[in-house]
Amino acid sequence: MKIAAVVVTYNRKVLLQECLDAILNQTEKVDLLVVIDNASIDGTDKLFEKGAKYDLPCVDYRRMKDNLGGAGGFYEGVKYSYSVDADWVWIMDDDTIPTHMALQEFYNALDVIEEESSFLASSVFGMNNEPMNVPELDNRRSGNGYQDWYKYLDDGILKIEDATFVSLLINKKAIAKVGFPYKDLFIWGDDKEYTLRLSRHFGPAYMCGKSIVVHKRVIAKRISIENAEDPKRIAQYYYNYRNILVNTKEYRRGTLAVIKQIVMFNILCVKILKDKKQTHKWKKVSIIHKGIWGYLLGTYNREKFKHRFDISE
Numbered sequence: 001m002k003i004a005a006v007v008v009t010y011n012r013k014v015l016l017q018e019c020l021d022a023i024l025n026q027t028e029k030v031d032l033l034v035v036i037d038n039a040s041i042d043g044t045d046k047l048f049e050k051g052a053k054y055d056l057p058c059v060d061y062r063r064m065k066d067n068l069g070g071a072g073g074f075y076e077g078v079k080y081s082y083s084v085d086a087d088w089v090w091i092m093d094d095d096t097i098p099t100h101m102a103l104q105e106f107y108n109a110l111d112v113i114e115e116e117s118s119f120l121a122s123s124v125f126g127m128n129n130e131p132m133n134v135p136e137l138d139n140r141r142s143g144n145g146y147q148d149w150y151k152y153l154d155d156g157i158l159k160i161e162d163a164t165f166v167s168l169l170i171n172k173k174a175i176a177k178v179g180f181p182y183k184d185l186f187i188w189g190d191d192k193e194y195t196l197r198l199s200r201h202f203g204p205a206y207m208c209g210k211s212i213v214v215h216k217r218v219i220a221k222r223i224s225i226e227n228a229e230d231p232k233r234i235a236q237y238y239y240n241y242r243n244i245l246v247n248t249k250e251y252r253r254g255t256l257a258v259i260k261q262i263v264m265f266n267i268l269c270v271k272i273l274k275d276k277k278q279t280h281k282w283k284k285v286s287i288i289h290k291g292i293w294g295y296l297l298g299t300y301n302r303e304k305f306k307h308r309f310d311i312s313e
Helices: 013-024 044-048 069-083 102-112 172-178 190-201 231-251 254-274 281-296
Strands: 003-009 032-037 059-063 088-093 096-098 119-125 157-160 166-171 205-215
Touching (some): 013 044, 032 069, 059 069, 069 088, 088 172, 102 119, 102 205, 166 205, 172 190, 190 205, 231 254, 231 281
Parallel strands (some): 032 059, 119 205
Antiparallel strands (some): 088 166, 096 205, 157 205
């Protein structure tokens, strides 16, 4: 079984090294380690020069001309790994630090799971052991009308429907059927779209409780524009609100669900404006509405999105 690990990085040279070291020191070795560099300007490329620390036969460093965002980076990494015939593709951000048996525990889970899986997800903890990037359970009904997400509970394995790109092991057969991550979503929500596409259109997905990674994100709280203080960071929430609507339309009962979601966004705007502790109130409200209009105007390339299953695209 050929395993390709994919790490997407942007201007986080120190964290990237910790991530790569953790991958290279797994009890089960990867066959290929693909690093997608989104045009970093912090000297990341120096780590991969001839004779440098990561000038290794198993490491394939690929520097992009521009910052493609997480979505574009994972598109490139998954596409490349698929082209070199990896049976499973293990993807993560550069601030993901797998514990030394994370990959081994994926292998152990595959020995237990009877069904052909679309992907497996690690259990993710923050730097203070707090829960992070928690996936949603797959609550679809089984043949007798009950959910079966706890089928493998004794083995620490839960059936899920989506996850974030913080340590996922993706089946090549699933990639062949549903395509690559959709790069035009840029950031936020691209992982939800892709994992829902995998679990809905190929086969079940599972979280493996014993495959543990640490997510070294500075702010461990759930992503929320209400908690954002940096104007540059606030501006990025445009993608979050636009992409939530994209996923709502595609995977959450269509147009009616979208209308309800837009109403909820506007309620959030009122809440922000009324909250005396909020900073950058009008900027936040403006970004939320920009995201709504981004969805309505199809700035994510709506026509191309319809063809995201096609691996020839």
